[in-house]
Amino acid sequence: MQEKGQISALQMGIMMFPFMLAINFLVYPTIAAQYAGNDFWLVGFFHFLFGSVIIYILTKLHKLYPHQTLSEYSEKIIGKFPAKLLMFLYLFYFLHSLGASIRQYAEFVTGTFLFRTPILLILISIVLLAAITVRCGVEVIARSATILVPLFVIPLTMLILLLPDLHIKHVMPILSHGIIPVVKATQWWIGNFIVIAYLLPYLSNPESGRKASMFTLTAVVVTGTYINLLCLMLLGPDTSVKIYPVHVLFRYVSFANFFENMEALLLVMWVVGCFIRVAVFYYVASVSLAQWLNLENYRSFVFPLGLLIVVFSLWDFPDVSAMGVFFRTAYPFEQLLTGLVIPLFLLLIALLRRKKPEQVSVNETNH
Amino acid sequence: MTIRRTSRYFDRHVKQQRPSHHKQDEQSRAEIPHDTELTDRLDENVGTIGNIYSSCSDVIYRHFVIAGSIRAVMIYIEGITDTNGIEQFVIAPLLKAEQSEDFRPDQLLQQTLSVAEGKAVSRFSQCIDYLSRGYAILLLEHEASGLALGMAKWEKRALEEPAAEVGIRGPREGFTETLRVNTSMLRRIIKSPRLKLETLQLGEYTQTSIVLAYIEGIAEASLVEEVRSRLCRIEIDGILESGYIEELIEDSPYSPFPQLLNTERPDVTSACLLEGRVAILVEGTPFVLVAPVTMFTMLQAAEDYYQRFWISTITRWLRYFFSIASLTLPAVYVAVLTFHQEMIPGSLLISMAASREAVPFPAFIEALMMEVSFEALREAGVRLPKQVGAAISIVGALVIGQAAVQAGLVSAPMVIVVAITGISSFMIPRYFAGTALRMLRFPLIILASTLGLLGLILGIIAIVVHMCTLRSFGVPYLSSSSTPIWSEFKDTIFRAPWWMMDTRPSLTGTTNYTRQSPNQRPEQDRGEQ
Incomplete structure (x- = not known):
């Protein structure tokens, strides 16, 4: 075990909510709209479907190997050497996702609020803050996430003030191009749920892990659909050409001559959400690195890893448009692989090994 | 349970065994025959105590003779011992005693002395211990043990209303120095x-x-x-x-x-x-x-529990709101004024711009100046002698308020912000928790002036993370809000009526969780049933 701290299932659920939504709510309506036109608000259905499959796989694996993280039980399932290779892939994936997350975070901040601030300052400030939090352990991450979540949720509820400006006609006609564009628009960011494989072992009530995750998934899907519908009903077909449609939504609010120009609220929820996302991802990356190296404590890695994350964020993409291309084309496959395919294979092998303990070697070569 | 155990440190006998922290001390103490037994020679005993208390003018030695034959000495420290009592209940009965009585210390205590508390002492260390606590030591000739008589009495302050925690309803007496x-x-x-x-x-x-x-x-x-x-x-x-x-x-x-x-x-x-x-x-x-x-304990006043629960609940919300305001308000003001002017509704923006027109400083300098001078006034207000209090308040009000605005040094909205911040920090019932929040707003102002709202939020996140790492004897500082337990909200976010508070707080009271019998809600027809 990497640490003694324990969190409750409810805390994990609360923590996962901004973790899942933080970057995605701002960027994905655009990409989804580019694929599915006026049907992109239906992606929530597929998110829920695939999210439940992922949660089922990960909680099942956790039940088979309690008190172990993905890094630990993959060694038990497919053997030491293949597991190390696989976990290197995951480590790389975590670092890459972290880099992408903070880059998106910083691009939004410098692109809409602090135009002349060097991007490196924005990147380093959030990584430093997250690093300090990660060093304090999963308990502190969960507790601060629980306290900060209202700052993430309240600005979203303020979007209700857009109600007079919404046009239901943008939603029609429903599914005029069939279901395939919606599947394409799904984008698979729900695959980020893989991080619960590193949080479930620290639950004080592991039996509620699945319930809490499903609760979070439902909340994420409902909130995602809410944002998508708002974008669609306000902006209509224009959603696909805006870089940050939610930003437009916040700017558009004008109510009672007082609630106007609320993009500062978006900044609040953006920073808070990204902080929680980065902290959780960062924690998972540190733990997986420590377990990859068979070390007892992840804490000494945290700051060096932070340096790597900042570098990754700059290496990942030369500019915003390259980032957009990546998220439209490569990202879904990356998510599909790490979030669904590999855990599914691990579960299948684990179940086969459980049933036929004598055929262990055959299963390993199969993989 | 979250109580952190460090019982490896725990040792009941640490106190007796612990080494002295000054080496010199140990030497000087070795010279004093601290732990030797009393001898049966009175002069030697008195001499030893006299040596230990050399140059101590407050130690009184009263020599007298019991029943015309036995010499005795009464030793006590003036001011912390009841001299009248010694005269009346110790020296007087002893002087009047008959020759035939038994004058061993334990017999004296049983037959002659009318003192409530008396103990036999046989070592010098005991004598000194009792003397310093206001006991009178009685030593007799030919006896290797003395008597420590409980005659302690010193000046006490009368019970008064606590100065730092005042309330409208509730008991008015506070602790004293004794x-x-x-x-x-x-x-x-x-x-x-x-x-x-x-x-x-x-x-x-x-x-x-x-x-x-x-x-x-x-x-x-x-x-x-x-x-x-x-x-x-x-x-x-x-x-x-x-x-x-x-x-x-x-x-x-x-x-x-x-x-x-x-x-x-x-x-x-x-x-x-x-x-x-x-x-x-x-x-x-x-x-x-x-x-x-926990942090919530700091935000609870005694009166919350004495007045109607609706009022207490709403007062608490007010208190929470303003304690957050005392931390963030000036920083928000600086951030909005420096970076996010578009947040302010148009008409308000115009009047604020008009009031800032003549001010030569950027909002950051203005805020820092005002906040620092407010802190200075507050500190001066605590320290100053009562007689000059009026002067400071007049000068403070004039300088910080009216004159500074008229001179064009600060804008009127800034004065309002500083005033609200100052007042809201005093809404926190525990003065020192309020001080912590008031001091933390300075780094927030600096962050807000450099990175705007972004810096402010990063600063708030840092404070939240820090508070989440804090523990008070194993209990997380923000426990009931950071680990959501519904039953805890009855005394943190709300103040539930007493008939609903059936359980103790789960982080400190689990040993004996039930506080009272449930179903005590008063109903009108209960008496008839």
């Missing part, structure tokens, strides 16, 4: 013999008495043990106030937030004891420490 008066006040409120008051002496020179108070069966045994062991670890020259102890036993010594509650009110202390907390009373100060506490 330890025994304070413990008696607790005992008067909690009469159960389960209220335990453990005494220990701390401080190499002051030998300050410290009482560890808890209710057996409600306070968790491991918590009491932890507090006791942390107290026993203290090695210090002297303890003059409970603040010394607070800094020596808290969990995170570098944090700006107080991790122990200090209170002057016996009712607050008793309420905490009944919730399973532990109180530390210190001789010489009216401030009692209570542990463990």
Whole structure:
């Protein structure tokens, strides 16, 4: 075990909510709209479907190997050497996702609020803050996430003030191009749920892990659909050409001559959400690195890893448009692989090994 | 359970065994025959005590002769011993005693002396111990043991209303500087013999008495043990106030937030004891420490529990809102004015711009200037003698308010912001928790002026993370909000009516979780059934 701290299932659920939504709510309506036109608000259905499959796989694996993280039980399932290779892939994936997350975070901040601030300052400030939090352990991450979540949720509820400006006609006609564009628009960011494989072992009530995750998934899907519908009903077909449609939504609010120009609220929820996302991802990356190296404590890695994350964020993409291309084309496959395919294979092998303990070697070569 | 156990530190006998912290001390103490037995020669005994108390003009030696034959000496320290009592109840009966009586110390105590408390002493160290606590020592010729007579009496302050925690409803008496008066006040409120008051002496020179108070069966045994062991670890020259102890036993010594509650009110202390907390009373100060506490304890006033629960709940929300305001308001103002002018509605923006037109400073400098001078005024207000108080308040109000605005040095909105911030920080019932928040707004102002709202939020996140790492004797500082437990909200976010508060707080009171019998909600027809 990497640490003694324990969190409750409810805390994990609360923590996962901004973790899942933080970057995605701002960027994905655009990409989804580019694929599915006026049907992109239906992606929530597929998110829920695939999210439940992922949660089922990960909680099942956790039940088979309690008190172990993905890094630990993959060694038990497919053997030491293949597991190390696989976990290197995951480590790389975590670092890459972290880099992408903070880059998106910083691009939004410098692109809409602090135009002349060097991007490196924005990147380093959030990584430093997250690093300090990660060093304090999963308990502190969960507790601060629980306290900060209202700052993430309240600005979203303020979007209700857009109600007079919404046009239901943008939603029609429903599914005029069939279901395939919606599947394409799904984008698979729900695959980020893989991080619960590193949080479930620290639950004080592991039996509620699945319930809490499903609760979070439902909340994420409902909130995602809410944002998508708002974008669609306000902006209509224009959603696909805006870089940050939610930003437009916040700017558009004008109510009672007082609630106007609320993009500062978006900044609040953006920073808070990204902080929680980065902290959780960062924690998972540190733990997986420590377990990859068979070390007892992840804490000494945290700051060096932070340096790597900042570098990754700059290496990942030369500019915003390259980032957009990546998220439209490569990202879904990356998510599909790490979030669904590999855990599914691990579960299948684990179940086969459980049933036929004598055929262990055959299963390993199969993989 | 989250009580962190460090019982490896715990050792009941640490106090007796602990090494002295000054080497010199040990040498000087070796010269004094501290731990030798009394001899049966009176002159030698008196000489030894005289040597120990050399150049101590307050030690009085009263020589007299009992029944015309036995020489005796009465030793006491003037001012902390009841001289009248000694004359009346000790010296007078002894002088009048008949020759035939038995004059061994234990017999004297039984037959002659009308003193409530008396103990036989046989070592010099005991004599000195008792003398310094106000006892009178009686030594007799040809006896290798003396008597320590409980005649302690010194000047005490009368019970007054606590100055730092005032309320409209509720008891008006506060603790005083005398330890025994304070413990008696607790005992008067909690009469159960389960209220335990453990005494220990701390401080190499002051030998300050410290009482560890808890209710057996409600306070968790491991918590009491932890507090006791942390107290026993203290090695210090002297303890003059409970603040010394607070800094020596808290969990995170570098944090700006107080991790122990200090209170002057016996009712607050008793309420905490009944919730399973532990109180530390210190001789010489009216401030009692209570542990463990959470941030919400700091935001609860005694009066919350005495007035109607609706009013208390709404007052609490007001308090929470303004304690956040006291931390962030000036920073928000600076951030909005410097970076996010578009947030302000148009008409308000125009009037604010008009008032800032003549101000030569950027908002950051303006805010810093005003906040620092407000802090200076507050500090001066605490320190200044009462006679010049009026002068400061007039000068302060004029300089900070009217004149500064008229001179065009600061804008009127800034004065309003600073005033609201200042007042809202005083809404926090615990003065020192309010101070922590007030000091933390300076880094926030700096962050807000450099990175705008982004810096402000990063700063707030940093403060939240820091508070999440804090623990007070194993209890997370933000416990009931950071680990959502619904039953906890009854006394944090709300103040539930008393008939609903059936359980103690789950982080301190699990040993004896039920506080009262359920279903006590009063109903009109209950009497008829």
